[in-house]
Amino acid sequence: MKTTISQVSQYTGKEVTIGAWIANKRSSGKIAFLQLRDGTGFMQGVVVKAEVSEEIFQKAKSVTQETSVYVTGIIREDERSPFGFEMGVTNVEVIHEAVDYPITPKEHGTEFLMDHRHLWLRSKRQHSVMKIRNEIIRATYEFFNKEGFAKVDPPILTGSAPEGTSELFHTKYFDEDAYLSQSGQLYMEAAAMALGKVFSFGPTFRAEKSKTRRHLIEFWMIEPEMAFYEFEDNLIVQENYVSFIVQSVLENCRLELGVLGRDTEKLEKIKAPFPRITYDEALKMLHEKGFDDIKWGDDFGAPHETAIAESFDMPVFITHYPTSLKPFYMQPAKDREDVVLCADLIAPEGYGEIIGGSERIHDQELLKQRLEEHGLENEAYKWYLELRKYGSVPHSGFGLGLERTVAWISGVEHVRESIPFPRLLNRLYP
Template sequence: MKTTIAEAGKHTNQTVTIGAWLANKRSSGKIAFLQLRDGTGFIQGVVVKAEVSEKTFRLAKELPQESSMYVTGTITVDDRSPTGYELAVQEIDVIQEANDYPITPKEHGTEFLMDHRHLWLRSKKQHAIMKIRNEIIRSTYEFFNNNGFVKVDPPILTGSSAEGTTNLFHTKYFDEDAYLSQSGQLYMEAAAMALNKVFSFGPTFRAEKSKTRRHLIEFWMIEPEMAFMDHEESLELQENYVSYVVQSVLSNCKLELTALERDISVLENIKAPFPRITYDDAITFLQKEGYEIDWGEDFGAPHETAIAESYNKPVFITNYPKDIKAFYMKPHPERDDVVLCADLIAPEGYGEIIGGSQRIDDEELLKQRYDEHQLSYDAYQWYLDLRKYGTVPHSGFGLGLERTVAWICGIEHVRETIPFPRLLNRLYP
């Protein structure tokens, strides 16, 4: 019977065949221990010399790392194993001997591993990160589908910027200028006017020459937009969404969190509601803590970390100054110097994982913003039309997938949270 490592528990005391690679091995005289992986998980294969052919035992002792094979044996219960099972090997059918595999069990430098990212993905830690990334994506779809959202796919090639910045990748679109999208938000607002509650999930691109542990050039965003929803309702949706994702990972990725040695006690506490602090109060707090920052300045990583350390959950920072936020954010009803927005800051120094706001729904005010930001009416007329034909209060936000993966996994750098990261000086592999 052919099966996978993930399904091994369903075949206890049965003889099965698994297609696998040899991740590592060790031997002790007349017993060889094979660390096998098949992409669905890891299992130990035990080869006892007295119970197998001479050829099988020789292969168990001599096969090099990452050789591919079919392994036939009996699934047995083993309480010492992280999975609870091991494979009593009876036969090995080699597909290929992989000689001189470059990533050995010894320590390697980050640049070396990044040069061999196509192989590094096979390691136990990287496998765990990718499985958790997948669970975050799966539970995201589940959450929004369960809450009446429709998935809409905005374009990747656009004729203008979503946020009016210049950090865009330029390309030619036949005889026109085009850019790789830095956000699908404006298009999602149009979709919300048609479908009420929508979300997108796709790649975005920022041509920022940043080398921090929180930044990628190409990354993935989840961007919901909701018609007839105000800022406060959006915040409640955001905290419920993040809580749902974290709890889904805790329920479905126990082995992966263990492989990463993640302290799950901090994740178990991630349940809505989340604390909130205004930008004004955040500035006062930082100044009392000795940070040199004035009202009107944006927060950097040290500021966000200092604020987050005061809480054991993600924290919303609300009502930022209008001048440091995007043109489409709705002004606060009681103040014209701040907008109805919030950034969600993750604990443990992982920084902002969500940025969101209530959007301007007044046509004349949006025209004013166009003028202030020197935006082209030709390029943005369609966006203005949304306020001209049946405008309604609406809100939205964007969650950065890779930062969220880094936080939930407890890993330092976002380069390990995406299969093939695009960094300032890395376009290979």
């Protein structure tokens, strides 16, 4: 009977065959211990010399790291293992022998590991991060489908920019200028006017020359947009969504969180509602913490966001930023023209902003004015303005950066580990 490591609990006491790779091995005279991985998980195979032929035992002792094999044996429970099961091996069939595998159990530098990212993904740590990433994606679809959202795919090649062109990758689109998308938001607003509640999930690109642990050149965004949703409605969707994905990871990825050494008690506290503070309150908090140089109208950097997050054990919304700091499409507050109805959601433990969102301007004349103030050509945004010409309604949306969210929930320090093949300022390989 062929099966996978993730399914062996169904076969306790039975003999099965698993296609796997040798992640590691050790032997002590009369027993060989094979650390098996098959993509679905990791499990130990135990080969006892007295229970197999000499040929099988010698094969088990000599098999090299990352050699691919078919391993046959009896599944049994093992309380000492975090996985809970092991295999009593009866046969080992080598499929392909790996020679001089470059990533050994010793320590390797980050650059070396990044140069071998295509192989580093096989490690137990990286496997765990990718499984958590996959669970967040799965839970995202579950949440929005359950809430009545329609999935819409905005274009990656665009003729205009939602936040200006300074950090966009430029390309030629036959005889026109085009850009790699930095956000699908404008198109999602159009989709919301047709379908009510929509979300997208796709790659976005920022030509930002940043080397921090929070930044990637190419990353993935989840971008919901909702017709007839005002500012407070938007915040409620965000906190419910983030709570849902965190609790889904806790429920379905306990083993992976354990491999990463993640403090799950911190994650168990992540349940809506989340605290809210205004930009003005955040500024006062920073002054009290000794950040005397920052003044009203300055944007918050990583140290400021971290300092604010230290006062909370849950994600915190910072709302009502100065108009001058935010993109052209954000709705001004009713009682203050100098701030907009926006919020950044700051993750705990120093992971920074994971969501940016706002109520969108729904008045055509005000939007025209804002486009002019930002020096953006009205012609390129003609279709976007027409959304306000034909049955405009209040609407809101947000964007969640997947990689920062994966990094926070899994507890890894750098976002380069939260995406399969990271694109960094000086890295386009592999």
